[in-house]
Amino acid sequence: MTANGVRDLLLRGGRVLDPSAGRDEISDVLLRDGRIEAVGTSLGVPDGAEVLDCSGLFVSPGFVDVHCHLREPGREDVETVATGARAAAAGGFTAVCAMPNTEPVTDNQAAVGFIIRQGIRADAARVYPIGAISVGQRGEALAEFGEMVGAGAVAVSDDGKPVVSAQLMRTALEYAQAFDIPVIDHCEEPTLAKGGSMNEGTMSARLGLRGIPSEAEEIMVIRDILLARRTGGYVHLAHMSTSGSVELIRWGKERGINVTAEVTPHHLTLTEAAVGEYDTSAKMNPPLRTEADVEALREALRDGTIDLVATDHAPHHYDAKEREFADAPFGIIGLETALALVVTELVDTGIIDFATLVDRMSTRPARLFHLDGGTLATGSVADVTVFDPSREWTVEPERFLSKGRNTPYAGRKLRGRAVYTIVGGRVAFRLEE
């Protein structure tokens, strides 16, 4: 027992996987005072320490989700910071970044401070607010980045709404440099995407649904990359969905332009075929695309062109999804299925290894967004995910800690599950047997 009342934790005998140090070995990890105290073999058990048997499990730096929607303030009926943070912990995430499309919009220091406080009260995964780029996400006046960062914002984004004005995007990329934060864009050219509810292709033609062409995303991807080149700013591209976007990001990175990108588990694992006969649980924005896009995204995640996996966790009330396809809202939840989807569909299929999984879900997101964690280096914050790579389970939405039930994976058998999610040295989630 230590001064702050948190017991020391000894994670014994797990396979310790820390890409930040190139570590992959059976080892013990000792956590003390909210920090990583030691990593090594046969560590002694300090007095009063709790010992967690991690044999057969992976011990990695905690997962970080840089893109989720916690709906508070405004839509506490569909999710709150507390339920979202608990769902995150259940999914193995020790930190999440909450998008600012709340009601009212998180576009000022007071609103950012509210999210911070709610996150602390939740006492689960850490919650980092993302501030809006523009006041009210209206795409007109720049929000006060400096004050929002001062209050705890870690990035800015008008997510859910694309930054339509190239001039505003340029200004944001310039202005954000003073605070060393990423400017995140939801890439969608609004006139091309207008009225669309799924990928534009043969399937949308068949179903008589207005499509969203790949180019609606790609035009904004290249615009943002070019603006990053012009300004020297850092642009992070949210939820990439097309093979064309991958090529454009590759082009930008080859030229040393400061661009990073994320992909969601659903864009890595599903195609537009999931829409089936108007299944609204497969309606998201950007839409699910084609087999070729999924292939390209998987390869891009493997080779690092796409830097990280983010969930775009977007809870909706079941009523909202229980309606005509074109009228249903976009988005699915993802915090509690992300790990298992990546394990089942990318690791078990041999596309990436576990070290890459940890890199893309912990090391890189923490580093790119300048967050604590993402490493097991001695002295760093004790945010640790212990997961079972082969644990089989069935997705039962009614058992989620999130208030959301809107997932296209209901009933799916998956492998891989968080067993202990440790935040600041405290066990925030423990898998019930």
Next chain:
Amino acid sequence: MTSALGKDLLALEPLTAQQIRLILDTAEPFKEISERAIKKVPALRGKTIVNLFFESSTRTRISFEFAEKRLSADTVNVASVGSSVQKGETLVDTARNLEAMRIDMVVIRHGASGAARFLADRIESNVINAGDGTHEHPTQGLLDILTLRDRFGDLEGRRICIVGDVLHSRVARSNIWGLRKLGAEVAVCGPKSLLPWGIDEFGVTVFKRIEEAIEWAEALNILRLQLERMQAGYIPSLREYNRVFGVTRERLDRAPRDILILHPGPMNRGVEIDSDVADGPHSVILNQVTNGVAIRMAVLYLLAGGRPELAESAKASAPGAER
């Protein structure tokens, strides 16, 4: 009782050629009922049917209503205006309420693609799609096909071109699937801005110019061009549309053969079709309307579990039973 068509008729895409032929063949004896002095048979006596129209429709709604009444069903019409739908009721709740009233069938017209399917998945009653968004309008497709069959007999190898706003047309999709299943060659023609992306993967030929379509086709099914398309910027003007894509007497006169003219209505005379074509000797536009009632009778009869081979006798027993 499961009918030869299943529970519902939502689209022609999932039907087999055999099922389509069954509907067409069942429609044949029903055609004659509408020619009688007493236009009524008891085939659906005691059945309750709701015509649920969330979009305005005159022709389709009346056609269904006549079909239902001529089969002796009890029908109720619900239009979106004046119903609880106007008060913001969801389609789910509408469905549940209908179900609670123990109705047998619902005919639904709705502005959202997939709405008929949505309803069918949630109620036990038979559902007939009377047009859902820009998806399908199966009974219109069937009546178009019946009209073509009346003239051509077997449709195998016959060349039919659908002209106009295919992008927004549920009629076009039902025609494409239905005609192709019966072996016809199908083409579409219209400005590229009004053709769905990926249409060539439907197994249809695409003509960029109406002249090429007329050169090729044995029948044209000419789609209504809605004024909103111009307002939404898909085409510059209705006037230019008529000049470039309009089916005119002059253009048809240059065709190597007589071309059968269909139009699902309502027509914009002078836009997609000229009056002398619509009223000309090769127009079967009114035959389509007549066939519409027979097709809808056939669909209602079959979904209610009526046996196709008994359609003739259902008809025969009619007058006496009604008196």
